[in-house]
Amino acid sequence: MKSFSFTLTFFISFLFSSSSYSQDKKVLNYTDYDRWKSLGATIISNSGGWVSYDINPQIGDGYALLYNANTGVTDSVPRGKSAAFSAGSALWAVKIVAQADTIRQLKLKKVKKEKFPKDSLLIRDLNSGEERSFALINEYTIPADGGEYVVVKFDKSAIAKDTTSTKGDKEKEETKEKKGKKEKDKNFKSKGVPLMIYTPATNDSAGYGKVLHYSVAKSGERVYISLSVGDTAEVSVVLDVNPKKSTVDTLFKQEGSIVKLISDYEGEQCAFLFSGDTAKTKIYRLFYWNKKMNFPALVVDTINPSLPEEWSVLNKGSFYFSKSGEKLYFGAGVRPSPEPKDTLTEDEKAHVDIWSWHDKTVQPMQKKQLSKEKDRAYLCVYNIKEDRVVQLESKKIPRVSTQQKGDLNIALGYDNSPYKRASSWNGKWCNDIYRINVKTGAKKLLRKQQCGATSLSFNGEWFAYYEPADSNYYVVNIENGTTENLTENMDVMLCDELNDVPNAPHSYGILGWSRDEKSLLIYDRYDIWQLNVENRKVPLCLTNGEGRKNSTGFRYVKLDREEKGIDTKEPILLRGFNEVNKSSGFYTLDKGEMTSLIWGDFSVYSPQKAKDAGVMIWRRSTFINYPELEITDLSFANSKKISVTNAQQSEYNWGKTQLVDWIASDGLKHQGIIVTPENLDSTKKYPMIVYYYERSSNRLNRYYSPKPSRSTVNWTFYASNGYVLFVPDIYYRTGEPGLCSYEAVVSGSLSMAEKFPFINVNRMGLQGQSWGGYQTAFLVTRTNMYKAAMAGAPVSNMTSAYGGIRWGTGMSRMFQYEHTQSRIGGTLWDNTMKYIENSPVFFVP
Amino acid sequence: MHNDNDGAVPWYQGIEYFMALRRLDKPAWMLVYNKEEHNLTRRANEKDLSRRMMQFFDHYLKDKPMPVWMKNGVPAIEKGEKMGYEF
Numbered sequence: 001m002k003s004f005s006f007t008l009t010f011f012i013s014f015l016f017s018s019s020s021y022s023q024d025k026k027v028l029n030y031t032d033y034d035r036w037k038s039l040g041a042t043i044i045s046n047s048g049g050w051v052s053y054d055i056n057p058q059i060g061d062g063y064a065l066l067y068n069a070n071t072g073v074t075d076s077v078p079r080g081k082s083a084a085f086s087a088g089s090a091l092w093a094v095k096i097v098a099q100a101d102t103i104r105q106l107k108l109k110k111v112k113k114e115k116f117p118k119d120s121l122l123i124r125d126l127n128s129g130e131e132r133s134f135a136l137i138n139e140y141t142i143p144a145d146g147g148e149y150v151v152v153k154f155d156k157s158a159i160a161k162d163t164t165s166t167k168g169d170k171e172k173e174e175t176k177e178k179k180g181k182k183e184k185d186k187n188f189k190s191k192g193v194p195l196m197i198y199t200p201a202t203n204d205s206a207g208y209g210k211v212l213h214y215s216v217a218k219s220g221e222r223v224y225i226s227l228s229v230g231d232t233a234e235v236s237v238v239l240d241v242n243p244k245k246s247t248v249d250t251l252f253k254q255e256g257s258i259v260k261l262i263s264d265y266e267g268e269q270c271a272f273l274f275s276g277d278t279a280k281t282k283i284y285r286l287f288y289w290n291k292k293m294n295f296p297a298l299v300v301d302t303i304n305p306s307l308p309e310e311w312s313v314l315n316k317g318s319f320y321f322s323k324s325g326e327k328l329y330f331g332a333g334v335r336p337s338p339e340p341k342d343t344l345t346e347d348e349k350a351h352v353d354i355w356s357w358h359d360k361t362v363q364p365m366q367k368k369q370l371s372k373e374k375d376r377a378y379l380c381v382y383n384i385k386e387d388r389v390v391q392l393e394s395k396k397i398p399r400v401s402t403q404q405k406g407d408l409n410i411a412l413g414y415d416n417s418p419y420k421r422a423s424s425w426n427g428k429w430c431n432d433i434y435r436i437n438v439k440t441g442a443k444k445l446l447r448k449q450q451c452g453a454t455s456l457s458f459n460g461e462w463f464a465y466y467e468p469a470d471s472n473y474y475v476v477n478i479e480n481g482t483t484e485n486l487t488e489n490m491d492v493m494l495c496d497e498l499n500d501v502p503n504a505p506h507s508y509g510i511l512g513w514s515r516d517e518k519s520l521l522i523y524d525r526y527d528i529w530q531l532n533v534e535n536r537k538v539p540l541c542l543t544n545g546e547g548r549k550n551s552t553g554f555r556y557v558k559l560d561r562e563e564k565g566i567d568t569k570e571p572i573l574l575r576g577f578n579e580v581n582k583s584s585g586f587y588t589l590d591k592g593e594m595t596s597l598i599w600g601d602f603s604v605y606s607p608q609k610a611k612d613a614g615v616m617i618w619r620r621s622t623f624i625n626y627p628e629l630e631i632t633d634l635s636f637a638n639s640k641k642i643s644v645t646n647a648q649q650s651e652y653n654w655g656k657t658q659l660v661d662w663i664a665s666d667g668l669k670h671q672g673i674i675v676t677p678e679n680l681d682s683t684k685k686y687p688m689i690v691y692y693y694e695r696s697s698n699r700l701n702r703y704y705s706p707k708p709s710r711s712t713v714n715w716t717f718y719a720s721n722g723y724v725l726f727v728p729d730i731y732y733r734t735g736e737p738g739l740c741s742y743e744a745v746v747s748g749s750l751s752m753a754e755k756f757p758f759i760n761v762n763r764m765g766l767q768g769q770s771w772g773g774y775q776t777a778f779l780v781t782r783t784n785m786y787k788a789a790m791a792g793a794p795v796s797n798m799t800s801a802y803g804g805i806r807w808g809t810g811m812s813r814m815f816q817y818e819h820t821q822s823r824i825g826g827t828l829w830d831n832t833m834k835y836i837e838n839s840p841v842f843f844v845p
Numbered sequence: 846m847h848n849d850n851d852g853a854v855p856w857y858q859g860i861e862y863f864m865a866l867r868r869l870d871k872p873a874w875m876l877v878y879n880k881e882e883h884n885l886t887r888r889a890n891e892k893d894l895s896r897r898m899m900q901f902f903d904h905y906l907k908d909k910p911m912p913v914w915m916k917n918g919v920p921a922i923e924k925g926e927k928m929g930y931e932f
Binding site: 347348349350351352353354355356357358359362363366367370373374424425800802803804805812814827828829 | 857860861862863864865866867868869870871872873874875876877878879880887888889890892893894914915917918919920921922924925928929
């Protein structure tokens with residue numbers, strides 16, 4: 001790697017541009033899109049000493065960047081992607097992808113994708129600074145929670161080549177390969193590739209050939225590897241590798257093939273799917289091994305008494321150990337069989353879809369789900385200690401979610417079949433929820449027809465649910481089955497206060513459970529409430545009512561991904577957003593005290609904490625400032641910006657946003673955003689485009705990168721080019737979506753033109769996509785105020801759209817009109833005139 | 846019947862009408878022959894339609910039993926394998 005301090009180079013260009021005045025600034029042009037880059041893939045090392053992220057242009061070559069928190073120096077790796085730190089923060093690895101232009105040239109020459117240059121891997125020892133790179137790699141893994149080594153799986157083009165190169169070497173990108181296809185009849189050709197376990201601290205590297213699968217224990221204690229070898233027939237081998245001691249044991253060797261291999265968390269057990277069948281249609285067997293065993297045990301043969309007779313293990317399903325390693329989950333379903341021979345010629349076959357009135361799912365949706373439903377695997381479990389296989393999912397209960405990384409003995413089963421047919425029009429997505437005993441498979445109905453949020457406490461003692469019909473939270477005592485209303489005495493609204501669709505409002509959601517599992521934590525519009533599930537005392541407002549008092553919504557920031565329950569006695573971090581002025585930031589809540597840590601006129605994003613240190617990375621944006629990456633301690637006192645993503649922005653005439661409000665002709669105070677050009681001359685007149693969807697004023701501090709439009713006006717691009725944008729919030733009443741849009745948009749446009757003399761009321765345009773496209777199409781049938789309008793994908797005839805299909809999912813569109821976005825609030829026959837009144841096509845003349 | 850490659854009347858017209866009947870719980874079946882036009886052109890499809898159309902009328906007008914395709918529908922996953930002509 002040629003490492004250089006990237007900040008320096010960017011600062012130079014910054015200097016050049018900052019000397020220019022805003023009237024000299026360039027206007028954004030179509031050719032400028034490619035200069036805009038985005039920052040992503042942010043990670044912080046467990047020690048908090050290192051931060052890694054990518055900066056990529058929309059098209060072309062990007063960088064991976066590595067920031068040293070101790071020195072403040074940033075190194076960059078051209079074309080670096082998918083970086084990772086080791087758990088001990090001693091290693092950083094990053095993939096290096098081929099040059100975008102190289103790929104482009106190959107595409108022009110119509111070279112096949114398999115012949116494209118392969119990735120290479122750069123590994124840096126963060127203690128010594130030494131680097132090593134490997135060419136022709138396919139993928140790599142660093143154990144998540146321990147072990148300072150990297151497992152590198154190479155591409156097949158690396159076979160029998162020197163795959164390593166030392167620092168300074170050029171990447172090897174030749175992928176020539178001889179393929180002796182003639183002799184394939186007799187000899188077995190392995191699809192395995194080389195694999196290497198490389199430990200930078202000792203410079204040890206152990207190589208393996210013909211590797212098909214590998215699984216690294218998250219603890220780092222073991223790597224399990226399966227090889228595909230053999231001369232005349234495939235022989236599969238499973239190796240147990242201890243990378244820390246460099247020992248290797250062969251666990252299994254048998255003629256046949258392995259399709260999946262998995263380690264448990266600790267690296268004390270592994271499991272794999274193996275078939276010794278020589279036929280093309282193979283049936284897999286589940287094998288399990290632990291440290292106390294000499295050989296892996298056959299746990300599920302082609303037939304298993306605990307599974308239906310016609311079932312076997314399937315390659316298609318999920319395959320994982322529970323975190324503690326006590327349970328092994330796998331998929332099973334109807335045993336694969338060879339395709340039956342045709343008895344009809346193609347000419348003799350009818351090709352017909354039968355749409356039947358009692359189909360629970362309409363045919364187009366069935367077709368969309370076909371690949372998932374065909375040969376579907378149902379979740380099963382092997383309880384290791386009890387040596388017992390249990391089927392969890394079934395036709396009756398088609399979806400089961402395991403809890404607490406599979407460790408909890410209770411899983412939740414969901415059956416939506418009784419509610420599927422009516423969901424075409426009733427706007428409800430309900431399930432019968434079952435509690436399933438993972439050890440025995442016994443099922444018990446926990447809650448019939450549940451349509452709102454639910455949560456099972458982490459030890460499985462309580463099941464909480466929200467009931468949309470009465471906006472209350474209930475809790476079921478799992479042991480004795482009793483149900484209690486937790487919120488009946490609360491005089492605070494727990495459902496969406498701004499709901500403006502003809503449907504039961506959503507809740508603001510469940511935060512989780514207290515550490516002692518005695519309280520459910522929920523949100524209202526602004527605050528966090530603690531509801532004691534045992535003695536149902538008066539609910540406690542954890543945020544002291546500060547949220548409602550200040551019109552600020554507070555939401556919990558989860559910093560520890562492994563956390564079981566929230567310790568309300570320790571300080572917790574909250575993200576806040578003020579609905580009135582759109583400011584935001586972070587608070588800490590400590591022993592009932594709310595303290596602002598950082599707050600301002602910006603939007604905040606994605607805080608991530610270093611696992612073993614009080615260091616965080618986070619991002620904030622305004623309309624003008626790209627959401628750069630910042631590093632801070634938990635107090636946010638000295639938060640420091642560490643990235644520069646779009647330094648070229650200073651060369652350009654940008655824009656700015658301001659929050660506006662007005663009383664609309666519906667009598668309500670609406671908010672909106674006005675976007676103006678950076679070089680606005682308030683004595684001049686500017687054309688204005690009104691852009692809308694539903695309510696968008698919360699986007700005041702969002703940064704809009706100039707980029708090609710998918711459908712809507714790019715706020716920045718238009719401001720730069722001398723347009724004013726107006727983005728009004730719209731509130732809807734049932735049955736009058738068009739009129740409500742008219743009331744907000746027209747009164748808003750007039751109000752803005754009055755407030756801001758620079759708006760040219762004779763040059764106003766409309767733009768919207770989808771729901772916004774519909775409103776655009778509607779508005780031009782009701783007013784001549786606008787000179788031009790662009791509608792993307794508008795519904796013009798609701799009487800027709802009502803009976804249509806959303807082809808993307810295959811769903812019926814009826815629910816949208818009766819209960820959700822289109823807001824008619826009834827059927828086509830009960831509300832015929834509403835459908836017509838709100839359909840632009842009838843009013844075009 | 847309304848086929849998905851109808852060049853004369855948009856297929857969606859048939860869909861909207863079927864969806865309306867289904868919404869109002871009226872017994873209704875829509876046969877969609879794939880890649881077929883306004884009228885059928887493939888003999889195998891013609892035979893299929895002829896058989897189902899008479900089964901339908903026979904049930905309602907001559908008290909014959911419902912064939913399986915009317916009683917249970919034919920799930921997309923069983924298309925081509927189970928025709929549902931049987932009673």
